[in-house]
Amino acid sequence: MDLAILGGTIVTMGSRGIIRDGAVVVESDTIIDVGRSDEIKRKYPRYERIDAGGKIVIPGLINAHQHAAMSLLRGYADDYPLREWLENWVWPFERHMTGYDIYVGALLTAVESIMGGTTTVNTMYHYLEDYNEAMAFAEVGLRGIIGHVCFSWRKDHDRKALEELARKWHGKVNGTIRVSVDPHAPYTVDPEYMRKLRAITSDLNEKYASSSKPIIWHTHLAETEDEARKTEGSFGVTFKNGIIDYMNSLGVLGGDVVAAHCVHLTRRDMETLKMRKVKVAHNPISNLKLASGVSPVPELLNSDVTVALGTDSPCSNNSADMFEVMKFTALLHKGVNKNPTLLPAEQVLRMATIDGAKALLWDHEIGSIEAGKKADLAILNFKKPHLWPLYSEVSHLIYAVKASDVETVIINGRIIMEDREIKTVRVEEVMERAEKAREKLLERLHSR
Ligand SMILES: [Zn+2]
Structure with missing residues (x-):
């Protein structure tokens, strides 16, 4: 038009x-x-x-870290520490989620995002063939990067899902859908598999992508204080200089990596983020809600690291509202640093627009209002x-x-x-479908 x-x-x-x-x-x-x-x-x-x-x-605002399908868990489990929240609440619930649930949850998040002025969402979740987040974004008309989250315990499944996701969706729907490879975190993806996922990403880029339209990485890094210890415990590795430095030692970091959180960083970690041009997705509301800590965003910005903003999941936020995220970002760092000049409004708006686009390697097409x-x-x-x-x-x-x-x-x-x-879907109907999906999910969960 x-x-x-x-x-x-x-x-x-x-x-x-x-x-x-x-x-x-x-x-x-x-x-x-x-x-x-x-x-x-x-x-x-x-x-x-x-x-x-x-x-x-x-x-349009750019949400650089989301798990769109998790809107079905909005308000399901609040006020727990991350580990307990994941292991006792989120993961048991998610084990009962079908492809259809993932699709319906993503429909709801897509609608909510657009109603709040967000036009691009970088989402990490499980890609299934029958129904998935990509279908939901395409149906609603939301631009996005759809990831498949990878874990050490399901390597064969991941390989097939990534291949299928890239083949079916990368660059599709008039170029509005891209895909990503999403190693969950250093404590759930062993070092060998991290390297393997790098090789898989290169292979997928060669087959389905181009340098102006790349398949990127989307992962969680340095979210909680005990992440280094958990990673050492899981895989028998040892490291002294922090989790980012460890990832770098595996040779997997680069300018195409979006690292969500980056809360607990050593000085060396910050230097590595800068050196490797890793993009940070800052999620202040989720970090506060799960009491993970506060990311040293002013220091990252001072070192010229690209910092984008994200909501994280609707279960740890609990909304997809990027205006809230921007306000929290502007206020949080002023408060904890006792310095009202940090993160001025203009800079925060850049983080949710043009810097978000840079983080997703999509800034030649989105992030600002300019001819072309x-x-x-x-x-x-x-x-x-x-x-x-x-x-x-x-x-x-x-x-x-x-x-x-x-x-x-x-x-x-x-x-x-x-x-x-x-204009693209009936919002009432999306809400009804989400409610039905939730009821059936709870039935399955309680009839174990
Ligand atoms: Zn997350």
Whole structure:
């Protein structure tokens, strides 16, 4: 569809900065022009118009760490330490999840994400052939990277799932779906298997991907204080300099690795992240909820490490709201460092847009509003008491906006939500399906 979005304030996150009374022109899936409204009206008189007068247009937000299917566990287990939470609650529940449950959970997260202005989600979960997260994202129209999470105890299964996922989905759905290889964590993936997964990733890239559209890695690293000890205990390895340094010694780190958390880092770990150009996905709400600690984000940013933002799962957050994540990010590091100048609003907005795109190696197509990029946009209504008066759009975006202020969302040039109505699926029906899936899951869980 050819579209001209006119009259809004365009927060480009690109070289044009903020354009007041601005306009964005979209042809098919691509932004072809960005400028002042009056010029654009003259240049493109016949394009279908969206009146964004008095509204704010931003690049769609990028959630760099999510487990989309886990929305079915939202509120199922709160207020436990990570290990107990995983071993006594999450994993037993998940053992009963079918492909269909995964698909329905991801449908729900996709809808929730879009309703909060998120247009790209990097999700790590189990890929099954019959139903999966990729199908759900494609159905709703959400852009995403769909991973398959790998564990030492199921190597054959992983190999088949990764091959199938890459063959069927990488670069598909008009280029909106990409895939990733997801070693779960250093304590669940043995050193030999880590290296093997690297080789598998190279092989999959050769067969199904290209340098501008790569199959990346998505993993959990340095989430909890005892991770090094757990890894040593699991695999009989020993190391002195921290978990990142250990991963580096295996030769598996690189610029295509998205490492979620990076909370407990040694000085050497931070140097290694920088040297290997590893991308960090910071999940402040999940880290706080599971009491994992606080990632040294200001130090990482000072060392020029790319830090993106994520919600983590709807069971450890418990929402997919990236506006909340941005606000927590801006506040948390000020508070723990007793320094109100850290993580200013502009920087945090970059982390959820252009730096998120860089982390996913997708920044030549998404993350900012610039001619030549894919049209992933969110339009917000600021004419509300909690967003009034207005001194700075960026300040409101970080400190005052709610997900419900997002009115319209465009992904890959398609209007997916207009005036808060999702166009691609019936939201009521998605919720009903999620409720039924939850009931059946609980039945299976309790009839063990
Ligand atoms: Zn996670």
